[in-house]
Amino acid sequence: MTEPRILATYHITSDAHHIEQRALGLAIEQSVECPLDAINDPAILDNILGRVEDIAELAPGRYAVQIGLAAATAPAEPGQLLNMLFGNSSIQPDIALADIALPNSYLEAFGGPRVGLAGLRARLGAPQRALTASALKPQGLSPDALASLAHRLASGGVDLIKDDHGIADQAFSPFAARAAAVGRAVRDANAKTGGRTLYAPHVSGTLDDMRRQLGIIRNEGIGALLVAPMIVGLANFHAIVNEAAGLVVVAHPAMAGAARIAPPLLLGRLFRLFGADITVFPNFGGRFAYSTDTCLELARAARQPWGELNACIPTPAGGIMLHRVNELLQFYGQDVMLLIGGSLLAAREQLTEQASRFVNKVADYGQR
């Protein structure tokens, strides 16, 4: 019984004379990784060796090559899947991993977002409108100072407050003290306003560290967590997703951007597959260089129907300003969470008011 293959699409710089050989080389590299004449066993040639399924020219000198990879080489372990999709080829500068199609068994094994868009909407009591987020910055602030910012943001009504991803477990705001202080501040603000603001502290380090931090999160009654999957390793990210059942998992793209894996695939599909409920990514026109096409494809990959997986909420970020809210909701639709960090914090003493303005603009867009 032949299992269905993983179909991986790569974009390769080459030319008409060499592309077939290059494609075969890629099929070998991402499977048996040795000269074919070193292989005695015909079953390996049939069942393990990658297969060139299609070659298409995207533009002069740029080709889309589809390789069928044997599922047997990549059991449902996220790191090994990444390894077999792109481990060695990541070192070859002429090639990028553009997209994948996975047999359903992977979707069942990995599970996707546990809470997802619908679950988060229910949790926030926001069935229709877009969602809002901000960030605690800058690192260096004490737990109490971060808690004060969080209280003011939550009082303004933002749906989610995350740590700046640079805040981890440093001496100036150790995880336990910060989680306690900020958790308490957000609870207080919610009690006063009737709001349901969530706090997502940044969980980092080894898998042991992340478990310890997750324990603190549960003890403090905190409802979410932020993780950088490419820093902690995809397998450990997925393990924490499993152990964080019931909590909202926010994925941050730190170290993801340079992987020469197309952002819609990595931050949209793969982070979603392994369990991100929310995927933060750099919006076009901000401090980063993603195009509008990339952003739209990323949002689509995160949200579109995919087997039985829940939708993941795309969260554009990175230099978004209040005056762009309508434009961005027009662009992404309302199944999105907009993240405004630094430019809200620049309001200083007016932080709560500015956060309210943000929240109202987003809510009002839904009312037009």
Place this chain on the structure above:
Amino acid sequence: MTEPRILATYHITSDAHHIEQRALGLAIEQSVECPLDAINDPAILDNILGRVEDIAELAPGRYAVQIGLAAATAPAEPGQLLNMLFGNSSIQPDIALADIALPNSYLEAFGGPRVGLAGLRARLGAPQRALTASALKPQGLSPDALASLAHRLASGGVDLIKDDHGIADQAFSPFAARAAAVGRAVRDANAKTGGRTLYAPHVSGTLDDMRRQLGIIRNEGIGALLVAPMIVGLANFHAIVNEAAGLVVVAHPAMAGAARIAPPLLLGRLFRLFGADITVFPNFGGRFAYSTDTCLELARAARQPWGELNACIPTPAGGIMLHRVNELLQFYGQDVMLLIGGSLLAAREQLTEQASRFVNKVADYGQR
């Protein structure tokens, strides 16, 4: 008391009119990551905000920018260090991380290679000559078939045999069965030849998985292990190094190549810092595109005196053929381990003889 800063050197594409602003933006991105006017606390501006230390033109339109990063933002946790060096900037296509200079406290905290070049030479009884390695391929072979290859390679006298990095814990050769079979085969061959060949199985998955596999390695009396640090997460790699005390740790560059971090820095310095005794990298002129300069700098970064850290052994690989041995030893010197995988295995029934040829060529080079 001001702690010494981490000095990070980035290569940026820009122009004379914009580079100062770009450098400041980078210093902000890799520290406080918010507009400066959002920061109330002068202590953060003094002690946390990144500092542009130097800007130099490398070539028209390409600049080397040195940023001083506060050690307080990056305690000795490998993932957080990577995050603060390049987390967000990895997403910006105009920039690469070229080099770092770390305060000594990091070297002490991370510890570097536990066995190192000198330790491995002692273990192998090879004080002078270059070292030799090969790989078990292709994946898909059963534990017994892999054991048979290993026996033949060890009988030929190679110093180290590693799993192909694609071999993890798949159904066709589960880790436990493979470690047992290959471990036994290598021990048998060593008993017959008086050799000291080491076997390095590929340890992968979550930190829990890696610990379980490490336990099997110890039970089987196996002397080494192979890990892909960028797949498992640097913090978990370092944790396993600590737990693998006494074993030789081999680092594989899967997923490292695309990180837009200069290979000598990532595969040479950083893998060494976190505990790789051996760093495998793609040799020039093989299937990958590293230049001779890159390879030489990588070897230098791995080997050169660095605080009290042991030297890490550079292991060029990726399409090396027997006839290049002399050229490569001329190029790298003898403090190197040459890895020939596929082209040895292509010898099929003559594998032991071909392995012997490899071993003898390397040993003879030292005798000239």
